[in-house]
Amino acid sequence: MSKLNIQQTINNVEKPFLKNDIPLLKIGDNVKVGVKIIEGNKERVQFYEGTIIAKKNSSINTTITVRKTFQGIGVERIFLIHSPKIDSINVLRSSKVRRSKLYYLRNLRGKASRLKQTFK
Template identity: 40%
Template sequence: MQTRLFWGAHVLTRLTTRGITTLDESQKSESQDASTIATEVVPRIKFKRLDKTATHIMQAGRREAVEEVRTQREIPDIRPGYIIQLRLEVHENKRRVSTVKGIVIAGRNVGLNTTIRLRRLVAGVGVESLLPLMIPNVKEIKVLDKKKVRRAKLYYLRDKMNALKK
C-alpha cells in the first residue's frame, strides 16, 4: 500500500508492508508531472523460508528412497486385521531366514519409517513385535488372511489371544 503526503517542496513517501512502516524522503523536482509519480512501483522484498525449502527437498528424497525400495521387492498394502507371514533375515553367528506369522494390530505409514506392530503366539504366550517394513532384512511379505475390523489400532486383542488360533 502506498500513500503520498505533500509537504512543501518535498515529497514524503510512506510505505507500509507487513506491518513495517518506513519513511523515505526523496527530493522530487516540481517539474515531474503527476502521471510519472503515479506509475512508480516500489519493488517488493521476497522473504524466502529456507527451512520450508529444505523440508521440501528432504521429502522429495524420501519419496525417491521409498520408490527405490518398492522396485527392489514387492511390499503389499498392509492394514490392521491382516494376518501376514514375514520372512526375516536374522543375524546370529551366521545369517538365517526366520519365518514370522501373526496379526497386524497397528500400523504407521511414514515413508521409509513405515512400521507395523505384529502380534503372535510363541509357546502359548503373546508376543508383539514392532517391525519396520522398508529395511533390507525383510525378504518377503505375504498376506495370508484379511480380517474385517472397524478400528485402526487393535490393542484389545492383547486380552483375546484366541483370534490368532485357526
C-alpha cells in the first residue's frame, strides 16, 4: 500500500466530520465562539469572546487559541474548531497584523494590547 493511498484513506474517513459552516478565521480576528455545555441533563451554549492569537494544524485537527482579558487577567482557551462541542463561530472584527502568532499580547496590559482594526 503506497503512501498516497494511506493519506487518501485518512482523508475519506475524516471528511464526514469536517464542518462546512466555519467562517474564514485569521490571526487577530475578534471572535465569539459558542461552546456547548452539558449540565446534568440540560445542554446550553456558552459564548467565549476574544482575539485569535494562534492557529495550528490543518484539516480536522485545526485549533485556534483565543485570548480575552477578564477583570484585568488574561485568559486563553484552545478550541478544536471541527469539534462537535463547538456550536458556532462568529467573526466580530478583523485586525491588521504582521505576525502569524500574537504571543506578544501576553506581555501587554490595557490599551497597549489593542490591535488596529481593518474594514472590509
